[in-house]
Amino acid sequence: MFLKNAWYVAASDHEIRRHLHSTRILGEDIVLYRTLDGGVAALEDACPHRKLPLSMGRLRDDAVECGYHGLVFDCSGSCVRAPGMAQPPARAVVRSYPVAERYGLVWIWMGDPGSADPADIMQVAHWGDPAWGVNRGDAMTVRCNYQYLTDNLLDPSHVSWVHQTSFGNAAMIGEPLKTQVNDDGVVVSRWMRNVEVAPFYAKFVKFSGPCDRKQHYEVRVPSHALIKAIFAPAGSGTDTEPFHPDVFLMDSYNFLTPVDESTTRYYWFQLRNFSPDDEAVSRQFAEDVRHAFGEDRAVLEAVHAGMARSPSKMNLPLDAGPLRFRQKLQALIAAEQAADVKSAQPHA
Incomplete structure (x- = not known):
């Protein structure tokens, strides 16, 4: 486990x-x-x-x-x-x-x-960078298995339904996802071009009108996630520098600590490329993120309870990333346990 x-x-x-x-x-x-x-x-x-x-x-x-x-x-x-x-x-x-x-x-x-x-602790880009603001985040207890949370953190699609008043909107529905398997985890991402800015981000972007939006959902073993958000004026979205002068960049770090098989402790913080010293912006970030993550918690606790009663045998195409991560993690756990058994055996 x-x-x-x-x-x-x-x-x-x-x-x-x-x-x-x-x-x-x-x-x-x-x-x-x-x-x-x-x-x-x-x-x-x-x-x-x-x-x-x-x-x-x-x-x-x-x-x-x-x-x-x-x-x-x-x-x-x-x-x-x-x-x-x-x-x-x-x-x-x-x-x-x-x-x-x-x-x-x-x-x-x-x-x-x-x-x-x-040195193996997950590296945080821009930590200590005076040009980037930090929302020191929070922590919450979620009454579900940690792998439902890693599933959720590799599922950009869910925001259109779970976070309709914050991270998501109807413009995102049906946009295809790209899945990439790395040595240390899995990335699910997509660009959405010429779409409306979602409500959470509309408070902070420096431009008006439609945007190009990048969702980058990455989970690394054992259970740590980096969610990157890029918002740029429509027609200017790119993954690499030079960015548009008004680009909005946010890196959200999410660290999941399993308490046991049915409970998880969830820690997080966000970094942003604007308003580095504005405490009001940090407070607004913290409040809005806490609300959105509370929406996740309500859904995932219900998912855990429902799956415990009657496990689902159905997957959708959007489950590709979560399933690949589960497979990678399970292989590492199995190898670790096999090594433990071998080391415990008496030597001839």
Whole structure:
């Protein structure tokens, strides 16, 4: 169900302070906290003695004290104190997880710690570029399997029905889609020429009249998406520079963290090529995006429930991108699990 050797978002950076923060990722309970030097530690959230969540204990400098019998675990997961014992029990160990901070988010590596490389975290173009504005985004819990969300993030067609008052409009219906499979994921895209500007974007574009619009929907393994929007005056739309002077560019980054098989934590932010220091524009972006993503949530939670009751056996041509991504992800999961089984077998 899940790819373990991958980086996932564990929390927004402001959520992790000098207190014990409990969360659940890929079905595993984890406790996070900031160390005295400002770094972040992540441990299995269960004392090995009686399995009380360590998040119910307390911080002791950079270590966590279990709230039941006082066993103390350092950032590496080793027990460094067991009251009444000269040496902690050899089995008193909890798992620790590699963590990194990028883009205002705390990332966690869920697989083999020796394979964790922060350089593999998804790169964000224009982060820190003073010419681009940033809407720091938000997070929400969605009561559905994360693969319904990756399906949705590879489906430009749905916006014409789910987001009629925001991202979509009737001008988009029926426009063909192009699917491209890459080493790290799948891209579904299309250009729409000489069409009306959709309501969400009409507030911000610098030109009047019809537009050329590009939808670029990209999902990378394990479950991170980049949605690019290009709006240019009709007849001037292009994928590459030089763009029209009044072009509207928006990159929306979407990070999906499976809580378990039926719940997903959804983090996002957007970057734009205009109004870099305008807080009013950022607030408007945040409000409108939150509303649109709420529309997605209502639909996808109902889809999850409906598919759980009676799975569909039907696909449409627009499902090509989501299906290719599912196939790619499943192949990686199967290979990872096979490698785990092999490494666990005794050597002759």
